[in-house]
Amino acid sequence: MTDQAVRNILIVGGGTAGWMTAAALSAKLAGLPIAIRLVESAEIGTVGVGEATVPHIRHFNAALGLDEADFMRKTQATYKLGIEFRDWGKLGDSYVHPFGAYGAAIGGVGFHHHWLRARQGGDPTPLEAYSLPIQAARLGRFVPPSSDPRSLASTYSYAYQFDAGLYALYLRAYAEARGVVRTEGKVADVVLRGEDGFIEAITMENGERVEADLFIDCSGFRGLLIEQTLKAGYEDWTRWLPCDRAAAVPCDTVEPSAPYTRSIADKAGWRWRIPLQHRVGNGYVYCSDHISDDEAAAALLAGLEGKALAEPRFLRFVTGRRKKQWSKNCVAVGLSSGFLEPLESTSIHLIQVAVTTLLELFPDRGCDQADQDEYNRVMDLEFERIRDFLVLHYHATQRTDAPFWNERRTMSIPDSLAYKMDLFRERGVVVKYKDGFFLEPSWLAVYLGQNVVPRAYDPVSDSVPDAVLTQRLKAIRDSVADTTRSMPSHADWIARFCAAAPPSASGEAA
Amino acid sequence: MSLAALNSVAILGGGVAGWMTAGALARALPADCTIQVVETADSAPRGALSTLPALRTFHGLLGLDEAVLMRAARGTFKLGARYSGWTGSGQNGDHVEGFSDAGANLDGVAFHHHWLRARERGDVGRYEDYSLAAVAGRLGRFAPPSEDPRSVLSTLSYGLHLDAAGYVAALRSTAGRAEARSGEIAEVALAPDGRIAAVTLADGERIVADLFIDATPDGRLIAAMPDGAWIDESAALACDRLALREVAPRANPPPLTEFEAVAEGWLRRVPLRGGDAVTLAYASGQTSDDAARDILGGEATIVSLRNGRRRRVWSGNCLAIGPAASQLEPLNGDDARAIQSGVGRLIALLPTAEGSPLAAMEYNRLMAEEQERARDMAVFRYAAAARTDPLWVQARRAPPSAALAYKQAQFESRGRVVLYDEESFVEGAWVGAFLGHGITPRRHDRLADRLPADQADAALARLRGLIRQAAQAMPLHADALKDRP
The missing domain is CATH 3.50.50.60 (FAD/NAD(P)-binding domain)
Known part of the structure; x- marks a missing residue:
């Protein structure tokens, strides 16, 4: 040996x-x-x-x-609590894919079924009202999760933007x-x-x-x-994911850095916004069949919140x-x-x-x-499995304002994904598997965030009486709101815990 | 409200499958959904069950108190299974697969790699010597797991040995809202859309329901459905009969199910309070029922067995659970596993009244995959045997599934355990089975070499001593049972 x-x-x-x-x-x-x-x-x-x-x-x-x-x-x-997706389902839509579950199972039934039931009953509360990381992200707050498993503050996770x-x-x-x-x-x-x-x-x-x-x-x-x-x-997977170029440019920070990444669906792809401590990273991932490099760069620069810190850099990929x-x-x-x-x-x-x-x-x-x-x-x-999840974002769109999105909406998708989407539409079932990174809360976030709504919820939800359900939903909502309000702002937490020195010229390695 | 919620469920067949389903549905279904059970004579429970620790979770969900259950079902504890006779050379070829992972994760590397490495240098004992459940099982001792993660007792988990008839009685008590009657199925009438319109009983009663559960032993409902065909697995699993007999109890039976390979097939001994339930699995083409009775030493109940599974266990408004859905000779000690997951998945994918065809498709996919992975474990036990009797030789000639061949090749190469999506047996169970049946990897994980050899040897010796001591300090199984009257 x-x-x-x-x-x-x-x-x-x-x-x-x-x-x-x-x-x-x-x-x-x-x-x-x-x-x-x-x-x-x-x-x-x-x-x-x-x-x-x-x-x-x-x-x-x-x-x-x-x-x-x-x-x-x-x-x-x-810190990063999730990703905000803008304009993906329809122009004007916004949802957050959070690092954490929505609500909590009631009577052994997954929370989203109860939410669907309440919604069918006329309750307009959005799903994100039941997510602590989403509420915290929306309000620009952050604190590391609690280690006490009984606490609501233990039900989310976080990553970094760096x-x-x-x-x-x-x-x-x-x-x-x-x-x-x-x-x-x-x-x-x-x-x-x-x-x-x-x-x-x-x-x-x-x-x-x-x-x-x-x-x-x-x-x-x-x-x-x-x-x-x-x-x-x-x-080659470009028949499902046809974007083949990206333009990237950093810009000045003009507002306190947000604890989440943003992805904005644009005419021929999507733009990212990643707030770091010293600047904001921006980019446009696009399909060269639908937009020229110059147009893409112009769209990218037009969307910047602060002064561009460099010329856009272009990347090509398959x-x-x-x-x-x-x-x-x-x-x-x-x-x-x-x-x-x-x-x-x-x-x-x-x-x-x-x-x-x-x-x-x-x-x-x-x-x-x-x-x-x-x-x-x-x-x-x-x-x-990551590929299928990405294709879902493109395919589950109702946008009709650009040829790029018409193609995505009507393209044929991998069988493995079609199966997952059909199953969710029928009865709100999310396909589970052992290997693969994205779990049920992630699929739920994108399905529901992009208006893929099941025709029926889990019938077992009806075992929970209406009055009990109404009261439980309110309790979860209130608890999310209260916990969020008690959290420090993201900027304060960074200042207290890990504030970086202003970047030196040599530190700008990216 | 939900799209036309399910209003009625009819369970035909009864037995362990029927009553586990009835008990779970009684808990889960909304109160306005009726549950009816029609018990057919041939579904009456027989023999004993040797179950996995996971079944205890099911009892928890039903609110079935374990002490009450054990009393009703003459229950004893199970810390694992002992397999003997696999080498065909007498007493030397036995091993125990215990319900606690062996050893400890040393330096971030799975224990069996450290054991494999140490073994290259000298005698470090059997792999099972590092499993508290296996060591206690062999010593005939039992204690419940500790909740203190620092205690070696926290590595334990246990299953139960249950008398099937007593188990059904206990399950019945949890399904109070279900209406039960006995009856025989006379006719299954299909509607033009391929769904079951009604089941007519011998006394003329017509059973109509939104969902029919086929819990008969032979799948009388599901076989009538489109794609209800049976996939036969008898090439690799040739036993098609079980002979059941109960014999006098031992003074202190080990908390283990004991399997012994014999020329005709294999023998299983399950300790119950007041007697041991003994089963002989054999192939009717090679061994007569009378010969089977002779092997068991007296009168025995003969039950037929068809290894295999239904192509679709859920079709339209008919869903098969238990032997109607799949059968696997009970060589893994995982009795009721397929029923438990069948019911659990039904509740997770519960259809609406007009049916949820995609949910059914997903159910079929998951159940088929789970059953194939569990079958692989049984097929592996045949493949790993060194016996030369015709039944064993014939079984070894059947090609393993691609999934099993790959899994075994990976273990043989470097001790890697490949776990697919729907595995019932955890990594430790596969390691225990592979090593126990004599499959030794060619290499251990190189990362195990980070730990200096003398430190590794000391850690192994310490673990082995600790486990031996802890096992010896446990009460005898018979005394542990007395403490739970």
Whole structure:
């Protein structure tokens, strides 16, 4: 076993993916005789713009032992309770996809069924009145959840909005302190082993040859190792998710930073707004068939709340998934493994799942086919289930004001998603599964937020008498409102807990 | 209001399936929905049940007090199952799969990897020696789990051994609002739309309901429905008969269900208060009923068994629960599992009066997947046997499902447990079954090597000692039962 053990790992590419991988491997493989090296070139830009995350990142940071306040200060981070979606169902609509459940089950029946029942009975109260994180987000308030499971304040979670470039720098310092060796330079060539087609080494532009037992491809969209060398193949999903470009620009903050990300459906895609401590990250994800780069940039700039801090930067991508994310002795992590637009802030989450799964299936030098198969099975499921959830946002629209939205509304969707939507429309049932990131509250938020309303609610709801239901609904609503009112403002909480220094010129890595 | 809420449910068949359903629906359905149970003679409960810890949650939902239940059903405690005879070479091939995860998560790596690693260096005992439930089970001792997470007793969970007839009596008491009568099914009349219009009984009564539950042993209602066909699983699971007999009790029966592989199939012994319920599973093509009685040493009730499942267990306004829906020879000690999830999923997907075809489709998908994963566990036990008797050899020749083949290959490669969406058995249960039946991974998780070998050895020795001590300090199973009269 020992002679087959992996002795060295080479990560090709830095950025968020490269340094998250380096940090996690250096923490989890500590104590084993494994050398970790990362090559990156300062000449190759990273994609890292203002980046929003999902709550799982807190597990990742905790596993590394990061100090939350320190990490937040150094990355200009704010808290995130959810995402506000504007104009997605219809122009003028607004809903929040929160990090937490709505209400609480009554009589063993999911809360949304009772809400639907009350609504059919004429109660106009919106679902979001029963969500603590949504109410807090709307009012710009934040406090970490309570650890007392009996408290309403324990029923939500949170994530961060931070500068991904600064996060990569932060993790770089962490990884280098734990022995990861960083090499500056560009890769000139990749050398394959004759007998089995494994990667033997890379050659740097300065001629240096770097060998390794295991290669992690964090080279971004192009997939230097996984695609350009190993030809793993790419499954194109643009028929469902046709946006293929993005323009990004930071702007000045003009109001206290909000504890949520905003996504605004626009003529040919959607615009993001991610408030950090020192600035606001903005972008427009669009479909080049429907709008030119210039028009997109103009729309992006017109929507800024403060002064633009740079020229818009353009990105191109093809939505889809690498057919084999692990091939031979190479694992693709980050954009080299596939691309899903950041509509639900899943980019960093997918990096995290990739690294965690790689550690669970850490191979020996032979990279057993069984390890590759299992890794690819897990990652395929993860990608597919996020894909369906993203497609739902586009498809469940009633907008008729632009050709882009007419196409989305009428397109055929994956069978797996059509099944989920039909089931929800019939009886309010949300399909559950073990693997995959988005759980029932997330599906409910988007279905109901975009006007996909079930014809019938769960008949078992009727076991709860009308008077009892009315009183329980009011109690939950009141409790949400009271708890929200007692929370400090997001800005106050940041000032107290993790205020960052004003950015220095060199800190603007994004 | 909800789209025409369900007004009436008729349960035909009775038995454990019928009465678990009646009890759960009596709790869940709105008061104005009627529940009727028609008990057919062939659905009368027989034999004993060996159940998983999860069934106790169901009792909690029904408000069924465990002490009352155990009294009514001659119940005893179950900390796991013992399997012997699998190697075909006498007493050496036995193992216990206990209801507590073995060992402890050391340094963030699952325990079995540490055990596999330590075993490469020397004798560290059996995997089950690190499961408190397994060790206590072997010692014939029982104590309830502790709620203090620092106590080793908090790792325990337990199931129950129940007499089926007594269990039905207890369930009946929770379904007070259900009207029950006995009767035989004479005719199932379908409406032109393929739904059941009425079920006519032998005495002429016509049962009409919004929803019919088929809790008969042979699926008389569901078989009449479109797509009610039976998917046969007998290639890998060849037993088609169960012989049931009760024998004299032991002074202190272990809190375990005991399975013994024999040439004809397998024997199961379930301890009840006042006697042990013994079952022989066999194939009628190879073993006669008389030969089965001889093996059991006397008169026995013979029950037929059809391993397999219905293509659709919910079709139109007819939903099958229990043996009408699926049958699996009771080799996993998960009796009533499929009924429990069948009822639970019915309540979660309860249809409106005019039917909810998509809810039915989802129900069928979930039940089929769950049943296939549980079947995989039973098929694995045959595949892992080293016996050379014709029945065992024949079973091994049947190809496993792709899901099982993949799951076993992953475990053999590196001790990875693949869990699909609808698994009834948790990761620890699969590890216990794989290792117990002699499947040893080729590699352990490399991350286990982070822990210095001497520290790992010390941790294992400490755990093993702690568990042994805790088990020895527990009361004998017989005494624990006396404390719960």
